[in-house]
Amino acid sequence: VQLVESGGGLVQPGGSLRLSCAASGFTFNSYWMYWVRQAPGKGLEWVSTINAGGGITYYAGSVKGRFTISRDNAKNTLYLQMNSLIPDDTALYYCARDKLGALRGKGTLVTVSS
Numbered sequence: 001v002q003l004v005e006s007g008g009g010l011v012q013p014g015g016s017l018r019l020s021c022a023a024s025g026f027t028f029n030s031y032w033m034y035w036v037r038q039a040p041g042k043g044l045e046w047v048s049t050i051n052a053g054g055g056i057t058y059y060a061g062s063v064k065g066r067f068t069i070s071r072d073n074a075k076n077t078l079y080l081q082m083n084s085l086i087p088d089d090t091a092l093y094y095c096a097r098d099k100l101g102a103l104r105g106k107g108t109l110v111t112v113s114s
Contacts, residue, residue: 001023001024001025001026001097001103002022002023002024002025002105003021003022003023003094003095003096003097003103003104003105004021004022004105004106005019005020005021005093005094005095005105005106005107005108006019006020006021006022006108007019007020007108008093008108008109008110008111009109009110009111010111010113011085011110011111011112012112012113012114013085013086013087013112013113013114014084014085015085015112016081016082016083016084016085017082017085017110018079018080018081018082019035019079019080019082019093019095019108019110020077020078020079021033021035021077021078021079021080021095021105022076022077023076023077023078023095024076026097028071028073028076029052029053029073029076030052031052031097032049032050032051032052033049033050033071033078033095033096033097034046034047034048034049034050034095034096034097034098034099034101035047035048035069035078035080035093035094035095035096036093036094036096036099036100036101036104037089037091037092037093037094037110038091038092038094038107039088039090039091040090040091044094044100044101045060045091046060046099046100046101047059047060047063047067047080047093048060048063048067048069048080049069049099050069050070050071050078052073053073054070054071054073057069062088063082063089066082066083066084066085067080067081067082067083068080068081068083069081078095080093080095082110085110085112086112087112087113088112089110089112090110090111090112090113091109091110092107092108092109092110093107093108093109093110094106094107
């Protein structure tokens with residue numbers, strides 16, 4: 001199993017970023033997928049979930065209405081569109097095959113700062 005995140009960077013408050021996660025080594029379209037994050041000095045925090053077909057999504061209260069999870073099963077890729085970013089969104093973002101993030105990639109860093 002391999003999960004490779006990309007798309008992070010430095011963005012000003014109010015800005016947007018789109019994260020991607022390329023998956024390989026398993027049947028991507030059979031699995032629910034997750035985004036989790038880890039802010040500096042804190043533990044892993046669940047962010048969002050999408051079902052295998054892409055029609056069911058869930059969000060943490062802190063990101064609901066600002067973030068959108070999606071997937072392209074033909075490309076084995078998971079996405080996270082992040083809008084209206086705030087400094088509290090600063091974290092290392094991981095895509096994961098489980099909600100606790102036990103099976104996750106190496107992450108992509110998102111820094112929200114002016």
